[in-house]
Amino acid sequence: MIDLDAALxxxxxxxxxxxxxxxxxxxxxxxxxxxEHRPDIDAAAQWLAExxxxxxxxxxxxxxxxxxxxxxxxxxxxxGKATVxxxxxxxxxxxxxxxxxxxxxxxxxxxxxxxxxxxxxxMKGQLFAQLxxxxxxxxxxxxxxxxxxxxxxxxxVGSPHLATFIGANHALLGCDFVINCDSGILRPxxxxxxxxxxxxxxxxxxxxxxxxxxxxxxxxxxxHNPVQALCELIAGMHDAEGRVTLPGFYDKVRPLxxxxxxxxxxxxxxxxxxxxxxxxxALHGESGYTSTERVGARPSLDVNGIIGGFTGEGAKxxxxxxxxxxxxxxxxxxxxxAEVCGQLREYMTQHxxxxxxxQVREMAxxxxxxxxxxxxxxxxxxxxxxxxxxxxxxxKREGGSVPVVGLMQKKLGVDSIMLGFSLPxxxxxxxxxxxxxxxxxxxxxxxxxxxxxxxxxxxxxADxxxxxADxxxxGRNNPG
Amino acid sequence: MIDLDAALxxxxxxxxxxxxxxxxxxxxxxxxxxxEHRPDIDAAAQWLAExxxxxxxxxxxxxxxxxxxxxxxxxxxxxGKATVxxxxxxxxxxxxxxxxxxxxxxxxxxxxxxxxxxxxxxMKGQLFAQLxxxxxxxxxxxxxxxxxxxxxxxxxVGSPHLATFIGANHALLGCDFVINCDSGILRPxxxxxxxxxxxxxxxxxxxxxxxxxxxxxxxxxxxHNPVQALCELIAGMHDAEGRVTLPGFYDKVRPLxxxxxxxxxxxxxxxxxxxxxxxxxALHGESGYTSTERVGARPSLDVNGIIGGFTGEGAKxxxxxxxxxxxxxxxxxxxxxAEVCGQLREYMTQHxxxxxxxQVREMAxxxxxxxxxxxxxxxxxxxxxxxxxxxxxxxKREGGSVPVVGLMQKKLGVDSIMLGFSLPxxxxxxxxxxxxxxxxxxxxxxxxxxxxxxxxxxxxxADxxxxxADxxxxGRNNPG
Numbered sequence: 016m017i018d019l020d021a022a023l024x025x026x027x028x029x030x031x032x033x034x035x036x037x038x039x040x041x042x043x044x045x046x047x048x049x050x051e052h053r054p055d056i057d058a059a060a061q062w063l064a065e066x067x068x069x070x071x072x073x074x075x076x077x078x079x080x081x082x083x084x085x086x087x088x089x090x091x092x093x094x095g096k097a098t099v100x101x102x103x104x105x106x107x108x109x110x111x112x113x114x115x116x117x118x119x120x121x122x123x124x125x126x127x128x129x130x131x132x133x134x135x136x137x138m139k140g141q142l143f144a145q146l147x148x149x150x151x152x153x154x155x156x157x158x159x160x161x162x163x164x165x166x167x168x169x170x171x172v173g174s175p176h177l178a179t180f181i182g183a184n185h186a187l188l189g190c191d192f193v194i195n196c197d198s199g200i201l202r203p204x205x206x207x208x209x210x211x212x213x214x215x216x217x218x219x220x221x222x223x224x225x226x227x228x229x230x231x232x233x234x235x236x237x238x239h240n241p242v243q244a245l246c247e248l249i250a251g252m253h254d255a256e257g258r259v260t261l262p263g264f265y266d267k268v269r270p271l272x273x274x275x276x277x278x279x280x281x282x283x284x285x286x287x288x289x290x291x292x293x294x295x296x297a298l299h300g301e302s303g304y305t306s307t308e309r310v311g312a313r314p315s316l317d318v319n320g321i322i323g324g325f326t327g328e329g330a331k332x333x334x335x336x337x338x339x340x341x342x343x344x345x346x347x348x349x350x351x352x353a354e355v356c357g358q359l360r361e362y363m364t365q366h367x368x369x370x371x372x373x374q375v376r377e378m379a380x381x382x383x384x385x386x387x388x389x390x391x392x393x394x395x396x397x398x399x400x401x402x403x404x405x406x407x408x409x410x411k412r413e414g415g416s417v418p419v420v421g422l423m424q425k426k427l428g429v430d431s432i433m434l435g436f437s438l439p440x441x442x443x444x445x446x447x448x449x450x451x452x453x454x455x456x457x458x459x460x461x462x463x464x465x466x467x468x469x470x471x472x473x474x475x476x477a478d479x480x481x482x483x484a485d486x487x488x489x490g491r492n493n494p495g
Numbered sequence: 496m497i498d499l500d501a502a503l504x505x506x507x508x509x510x511x512x513x514x515x516x517x518x519x520x521x522x523x524x525x526x527x528x529x530x531e532h533r534p535d536i537d538a539a540a541q542w543l544a545e546x547x548x549x550x551x552x553x554x555x556x557x558x559x560x561x562x563x564x565x566x567x568x569x570x571x572x573x574x575g576k577a578t579v580x581x582x583x584x585x586x587x588x589x590x591x592x593x594x595x596x597x598x599x600x601x602x603x604x605x606x607x608x609x610x611x612x613x614x615x616x617x618m619k620g621q622l623f624a625q626l627x628x629x630x631x632x633x634x635x636x637x638x639x640x641x642x643x644x645x646x647x648x649x650x651x652v653g654s655p656h657l658a659t660f661i662g663a664n665h666a667l668l669g670c671d672f673v674i675n676c677d678s679g680i681l682r683p684x685x686x687x688x689x690x691x692x693x694x695x696x697x698x699x700x701x702x703x704x705x706x707x708x709x710x711x712x713x714x715x716x717x718x719h720n721p722v723q724a725l726c727e728l729i730a731g732m733h734d735a736e737g738r739v740t741l742p743g744f745y746d747k748v749r750p751l752x753x754x755x756x757x758x759x760x761x762x763x764x765x766x767x768x769x770x771x772x773x774x775x776x777a778l779h780g781e782s783g784y785t786s787t788e789r790v791g792a793r794p795s796l797d798v799n800g801i802i803g804g805f806t807g808e809g810a811k812x813x814x815x816x817x818x819x820x821x822x823x824x825x826x827x828x829x830x831x832x833a834e835v836c837g838q839l840r841e842y843m844t845q846h847x848x849x850x851x852x853x854q855v856r857e858m859a860x861x862x863x864x865x866x867x868x869x870x871x872x873x874x875x876x877x878x879x880x881x882x883x884x885x886x887x888x889x890x891k892r893e894g895g896s897v898p899v900v901g902l903m904q905k906k907l908g909v910d911s912i913m914l915g916f917s918l919p920x921x922x923x924x925x926x927x928x929x930x931x932x933x934x935x936x937x938x939x940x941x942x943x944x945x946x947x948x949x950x951x952x953x954x955x956x957a958d959x960x961x962x963x964a965d966x967x968x969x970g971r972n973n974p975g
Binding site for chain 2: 049050108215228229232233234239243299300301321326331345369416444445
């Protein structure tokens with residue numbers, strides 16, 4: 016018999032020890048975008064495999080892919096009960112701009128209630144919370160569900176090999192639903208469950224002018240500067256109303272119905288909150304929508320990076336040969352990533368001047384997703400959060416992308432329950448990323464309660480339906 | 496008595512030895528834009544001071560400035576004859592993009608008729624030619640003019656301390672005219688003398704949006720991306736006619752008179768030449784002007800570099816906090832650099848949206864200049880080129896900037912004679928910079944003839960007048 020109170024007492028009594036273990040994992044700089052960190056990727060995978068054994072998996076293995084390895088672990092000793100696939104990623108974002116970190120990104124440092132480190136919030140802290148909940152239950156009567164763990168090392172580069180991996184291991188990964196902790200809540204006192212995510216389509220756009228870098232005095236005025244040409248093309252990707260101008264971009268966007276807008280209007284994140292969280296002088300976006308609507312229910316286009324010509328200290332009078340931008344779109348149902356790629360190429364074909372040549376390279380993509388909020392698993396998650404935080408969680412529709420959620424729907428036919436405990440000001444992907452420790456410790460307790468409650472649900476109880484259109488939105492989490 | 500033939504024979508007989516000496520100088524990576532090269536700056540200054548002694552200066556000194564040192568040398572043993580101030584710079588541009596060099600930039604390499612190295616053409620090769628001409632004459636009857644050498648180490652960063660230096664050493668530097676070899680000719684068989692130059696105004700424009708880098712999924716659509724805002728501002732700096740839109744930018748531009756346009760139309764550089772030299776798919780510039788007119792007699796605005804957000808390998812979904820561009824203008828008479836700075840700030844004030852904040856930093860500037868083509872010194876230069884190349888040189892109006900030329904007019908009241916021997920395809924400021932050696936060796940002979948001929952002109956013969964408006968233009972040289 017599970018002794019829930021003892022399990023909860025165990026996680027409370029062991030906070031210091033757990034923090035030390037998490038710091039160990041955070042010290043490993045498993046940056047997936049940079050080839051030189053491959054040994055660190057392997058070290059993080061090894062650490063997690065050993066940890067899976069420690070917390071009671073009966074079978075653990077590091078499985079190779081053409082990219083970074085997948086760590087798999089299972090414990091299938093709850094016949095008749097649900098099988099849960101726990102998804103996580105052990106890779107992290109690069110650390111630049113490094114000089115803006117107050118403490119080194121891979122020397123985890125506690126300041127006040129927060130633990131500062133790259134990956135603290137996105138998402139080593141989150142998967143660690145899951146592992147500690149399993150450890151607690153295993154030590155106090157057992158885990159009442161069948162568990163499978165899948166930790167990938169390529170989420171931050173768009174999970175290029177995950178679809179193939181899942182396809183090739185379909186039987187191994189079969190489950191009733193997925194727990195995905197790559198998400199967050201709204202405030203330390205307000206839990207939330209993300210049930211909808213935007214998709215992502217990420218490109219590199221390169222514009223070439225002169226055959227080589229020229230002298231800006233000798234040729235300036237007679238040649239279309241490729242930086243200028245790229246700026247003109249980027250400037251033209253939005254109109255005066257803040258709408259994206261790629262041809263056909265909005266054709267398949269599911270419109271926002273009046274009752275959905277009303278629901279979104281009740282969401283606690285105000286325009287002032289959005290401005291404070293972002294730190295911009297003034298908000299800006301598609302005309303006719305609130306910020307909560309813009310990030311939750313409308314697609315967007317951003318330049319993630321741009322480079323061309325001389326960018327060092329001082330003044331170099333070069334007329335650059337080329338300029339490159341990383342341009343990505345956040346997609347909502349029912350936009351299709353492949354169609355959006357075609358729309359970008361069509362835009363470039365229509366608008367790039369004859370004075371330059373260009374290439375568009377597809378870097379990463381993933382579909383959006385909307386989940387069923389009424390399954391028994393989802394209801395159990397809601398209850399676990401309510402018991403832990405003392406307040407009913409809000410459902411939210413998220414602006415970020417967790418492509419694996421759409422992938423799990425498509426490849427395994429199952430929904431994901433997003434149950435992470437990052438906070439809006441955690442600074443994921445930027446400098447000084449942190450995890451709020453009191454929230455993380457509550458998260459471990461919530462996981463304990465949720466897993467314990469799953470023991471009361473028989474496998475097959477749930478009807479997975481596609482998500483409805485009862486939209487709520489706002490806040491943030493930490494998807495890639 | 497000067498034995499001109501013996502001096503010319505000397506430079507012909509010693510080409511191999513001279514090439515080896517030039518290679519020694521080119522091996523010193525005296526990059527002025529990068530602080531880590533300061534020891535190399537000092538080494539190049541030391542090398543030149545020793546070389547000045549070797550070629551017969553009676554007084555040589557390395558003079559400090561708040562930046563890089565000035566190398567000064569003199570030989571004042573021709574009473575009643577002209578005093579010539581030879582200006583040069585021993586600093587060079589950075590070498591990026593380094594991976595496009597076929598041989599290492601500071602390992603000078605001869606391939607065919609060309610010597611490849613950073614600084615080979617701009618302008619260590621040019622000042623070296625001047626030194627070898629002095630050496631030849633000193634060894635064969637003496638130098639028939641009074642010589643002063645001023646080699647600075649900050650030309651490629653806009654000569655920030657030169658004006659103060661000249662002001663503080665006004666008497667020391669007093670002269671009848673300046674020889675400035677920071678220039679080139681049109682073809683190996685077509686000598687040229689630059690008599691007009693565009694000015695330069697160089698800025699860094701920085702646009703700030705969010706307080707820190709944000710997640711593009713969480714905030715994308717609700718925040719004005721600062722890269723996009725910067726692109727919009729840059730795109731707006733030209734109108735559909737290719738004209739610069741800064742308020743008042745053309746107010747003081749000296750218009751192109753019909754007879755000047757006719758003269759420019761006779762210049763040998765065709766539109767096809769411009770396209771071939773630049774390697775662009777199609778030429779582009781201000782409507783109603785030819786390329787030769789655009790670079791010679793019209794102002795221009797270029798983005799020399801741009802950077803913002805994530806620019807590494809792969810895909811990072813960041814919404815950047817800021818973006819920065821280096822923006823510079825080439826100015827023609829009678830545009831004023833300070834006024835242009837004000838015009839840029841006014842443009843930003845008028846057009847920057849309230850969603851971002853911005854700064855404009857002035858990086859470098861220098862005036863344009865037009866010189867008298869009819870002074871006895873200029874006539875002697877024309878004759879020396881004609882005797883060396885067997886063809887009359889063309890006068891040209893140059894798109895690049897040599898701010899020191901305007902500075903010498905302003906501070907010392909003297910014109911400069913531009914007498915360098917780089918070629919349009921030397922790739923200055925870019926990868927694989929080279930110097931055509933047969934042209935450089937002819938250059939040494941031309942310098943020998945020119946200095947010898949100056950012995951026939953008494954000091955004070957020349958009336959320095961401001962340049963006329965008989966404009967010719969085209970080609971290129973290697974100003975900073």
